[in-house]
Amino acid sequence: MKRTSRTTALAMGALLLGLGCPAAPATAAAGPAVPRVDLRVLVVTDGGPATTAVAAELDGAGTPYTLVDLTRADRPVIDAEFLADTAGDRPRARFQAVVLPDDAPFAAGSGEMAALVSYERTYGIPQVDAYTYARPEAGLAHPVHGGYAGPVDGLRAEVTAAGKAGPFGYLDGTVPFEDNSPTVSESYAFLSRPVAGADFTPYVDAPLPGRPGRGVLVGEYRHDGRRELVVTFAYNQHQQQFRLLARGIVDWMTDRTRLGTSRNYFAVHVDDVFAADDRWDTALNCTPGDVDCTPGTGTPNPIRMTEADVRYATSWSRERGFTLDMAFNGGGSVEYREEHGGADPTADRLVADRDAFRWINHTYDHPYLGCEQDVSTVPWKCATHPDGTTRYVGRDEIDRQIAANRSWAERAGLPLRTGELVTGEHSGLRLLPQQPEDNPHLAPSLTGQGIAWLGADNSRDPGQRRVGSALTVARHPVNIFYNAGRVAEQVDEYNWIYTSRAQGGSGLCEELATTTCLDAPLDPAIGYTGHIVPLETRVALGHVLAGDPRPHFIHQSNLAEERIGYPVLDGVLTRYAELFAADTPLVNLPMGAIGAELRDRTAWRDALRAGTVTAYRIGGTVTVAAPVDVPVAATVPAGTRDGDAPFGEPYAGTASGRAGTGPDGALSLTLPGSPAPVTTAPVAAVPAAPVAPAPAAPVPAGVARPVPYGTER
Template identity: 45%
Template sequence: MLRVAAATAFVLTLSMTPVASAADTPARIDLNVLVVTDGGSSAEAFRAALVNEGVPSTVVRLADPQRPVLTAAYLADTVNSTPRAKFQAVVLPNEAPAGLAQAELDALAAYESRFGIRQVNAFTYPSAKVGMNTPHYAGQLDGTTAQLTASALGGAFRNLRGPVAIENGDPAVWEAYGYLTNPVPDDPATGATFTPYLTGVSPDGSQQGVLAGVLKQGAREQLTLNVAYNSEQAQFKVLQHGLISWLTKGVHFGHHRSYLSVHIDDVFDGDDRWSSEHNCTPGDIDCQGDVPALPAIRMNPADVTKVVQWQQQHGFKLDMYYNAYGSDEVVAAQGSDPLTTALLQNRGQFRWANHTYSHKFLGCVQDTSVVPWRCATNPDGSVKWLPKADIVTEINKNHQWGVNKGLSLQRNEMLAGEHSGTKILPQQPLDNPNYVAALRETGVAWIGLDASREPALRQVGTAQGVPRYPISVFYNVGTKAEMVDEYNWIYTSRANGGSGICEDNPQTTTCIQPLGANGFDSYIVPTQVRLGMRFILGNDARPQYAHQSNIAEERLLYPMVEGMLSSYRNTFAANAPIVNPRLSEAGTAMKRQSAWRAAVAAGKVSGYLLNGRVHTIAPSGLDVPVTVPEGTRTPGLLGLPGPLWGQAYAGERSDWRRSTGGTFTLVLPA
């Protein structure tokens, strides 16, 4: 059970229908999920999903010889003469996992019946014990599409449209094994009923059957899944919030959203172009010797027209991270810049953010006489850092340019060129202290980090660093042919004409067979869409980013983002739209999540349902996430209903509330 924080506390009270014991005595039910895991991928997926959403849980590992025994006393007790259920829901690897004694299974069954507690069997071979016949199909389900039933969509899975695609990332590998079966007929004598929730089909279409459903026996309900999965597979990520809502009957700690933000770096600037002949980028340190320069990749007015139309067509805004020097340079040389004119005419169509004036490297002074580069040093051997004055100028000059041009900016957001200023391993293991000081002086509170280097939100002086995921389209390509050529160079073996990077780094990079002329459409785009969807479905507010070169020339970014948007919108209902935060909003969401998960892990929060009310206790100052059914209201005056509470999302209401040590009351719909 979670420890209760003393002293300053936040008490949340939700009015709801009491859960009664068998004797109809009001019972206290703690807001905590019991997860029994055998270490298998399916049970572990549930454990991870609860942590991800912020739902407190107690984990019992069957392989642990010191694990507690699941007795009636472990599951329930009495507090101040009131019966207490210590767990609001139970997750098992299957209906009778090896390692649990029959007496423990009997104790769980009695506990669930007494308090009306729901159970999920994470991956089970179908049998009459869970309301299903033995399977008529057992095998691979990769690439098939399952379908949620009307019963599921009308209940906990109301956030979905119905189709659930089973992942098939690698046709050569079995990724989803499952069983198709039929329900056992309902039993009028005992009142046992089985309701299918998810149906599936074999890869050849010849077999159909149930993949998941709910067996109800009196007050006891078990949801059983017949398909294996892990926490990163799309089919589980699609279903996981609905599974949590079903388990907890829609009232639980936690907050879930589907996030997607796409940052466009280097706006107004030009990006260097990949040389297919020399397998490097002229102008970059990777190009050694006499490699001729190639025309830079830079947007033009037609590209601006396209991006405006694209945003309107897809109902999605891009974030423009601009470098004003790119505009000033062209104006100084030519007297005017058609790209600048077009972007400023459409300034209100975009969200704008500061990417520094000239994209200068803001970390140590780089010594590029060696490959890879290293930090230059002073005569005494200390690192030579870029001065604070230079960094302040880069930030302030770019911001002021944007203000003068009428761009809508937030002063506290900024992205350094190449994510510089912060540590870059192995060359620069520390943040530039002058960069940290410059952030404080310029009022920057949110900066971007490269999630491939630093995946976690972290403090950088007085600012917060927000990791951003790189989209798999290179900054130095404007055409599909260039993209495929560089992709092959990076990801194929030396024997196949590649760089061999994949051979030298087998722990992080997988070698592929060389892509053909259509490799961009047939391989690169679908691969990025699958990767991007994992982030969107993971309650993950980290932005994704590309470059202005990727919406120029052949505009390689669009099919990737379109693929993510269409995949999501074809799967999720309109009540669960993608949330599109700007950098500071994404950072705020991550900061709240991190603080809440830490408080849960440390046992500093607790909650319980008693006499139709849910009380939650947390340290003062902590943002507390709560999810409740649609129609939940704050209490009004004279006993009348007050305003709706929180935000409507996924057919529920959910929000964060700052703990103040007072009592907060919510009234659930009848």
């Protein structure tokens, strides 16, 4: 369909639908035009974690905002000229929403607060009080009058009926507050009831600790021609309670009409399929056959999925409605058949069930494709030429590993996406400290083999970058080890890595500042289910709730023997289903689509930072100007149209997605229920009554400095 490049925004709308612009009686006579409201948020911060969290949510979605830091002497003054001006003969509101640290962060009688109040009234601009004391000025009774003020670690809040019908309808109901440490205060809240007679709608509430009744945590206060979203609990951008509510906070302030998109993603890659993984030796504290054991130490005892393991994986995937990505090494099956009289029931079953999974080229034999490894010492080092330069695996071998695995897959009938590749151990890419640069033969090989997407390790190489024809797709490692097929092996190795030398461990955590030691070794009987599984579930779910599309990876060994990978995967899927409504599903993308999402996010954010994107709303029409080669990211009400076609895809009660602009770089979206074009009379500014600054609200240690999940990698 050819997109019209005609911009209809200048002729649309009697009302700023949903933005709450007060409308005077419409007239056909000449008069002020319907205001233009720019799709940009004003975030006023005091440097605290609450406004930082809201800004992080806007950053993550690609929603533009202007930050005014009250702690900076050189900050702009928030006055009428800063907030509004004209565009042609049309009044322009420069911000569609205002985020403040609390309900009144300025001194009493402040001209800046007066300017904000007048601006919000005139243009119907909503205000978010990021974290405020419960008080009558915010529509709530003081907590001392039958409420509660104090720690709320482990609290189970609920979305009210109004919240479900409104901005938090994407949640299933429960909003659990984290309690990661018994010794650190992680959350603090003021739970209170609305003041008698106040026009206040609770959206999220919780039982009052130690007394009957419930108190508000999030609610909408309408007063004096203004709308405020009042939030009365402390949080930072990483905490689960904020991550669950962040989408609704932004939906509320933007009336679900904004630039940027946000979805919850989860993909799991299973590496080394068809091959075998070496096993951790609990006596030697290393892995015979791999580079952490000196040559000749111990006896290799490999782990490999059986036919029964494959049947279980197939059944699990279908019952869960979740597709695993199998990163495979065809040479592993060839080697197994050679050693077992031509039979490989595991491979036969995987091929028979091939449509239950997605398939990624993981090279034919899984060799290390970076520098040539000198494994005579632990840790290994790069082999060198006589002149001291690094010896690298050659291009011919890299080409062979990619092409031979493709050929094997074609013969087996696997539905392989040929542009995706994960090298063994992400080799070929730089690896500190041994190999600080990519193998110089890697990029030309990827280009020659037509590779578009290359897997990388997010713990070492998180940013997307170009290597030859390929863009990297960083993958989150799940801390379930490749060399463990049984719980006892996993816990033993975990204790070895994460305990001090005095406790019998490696002491690695004492040497690396980014690694946290365990207080004591995990109990072999309960350490896996009691510590590792909950921790890894929480970490992975944290990535999901942050809208991070990057995949997670485990190994085929974790689906073999005691199948220790499934408890974490089940934990993420079950917990997600408990938290979110059916219209907000997990998005399970293949590797290439994840890479494209990361690429498009980068292009969009670069355009926003360069100032080459503008967007505004006039009545029922949104107009966006952007570079023609950058797809516009937007979230709008369901039923919004791009020309004659629906815009985006449904998600979380909205429509969201990306669309190209016309040849002139413009995109025009028509919001549902847009009225016929008319004009409005001006809205008179109302002087603001003096507002006392909000009392300082406590910020617990676990908010000011987030409580770590546990071991860091």
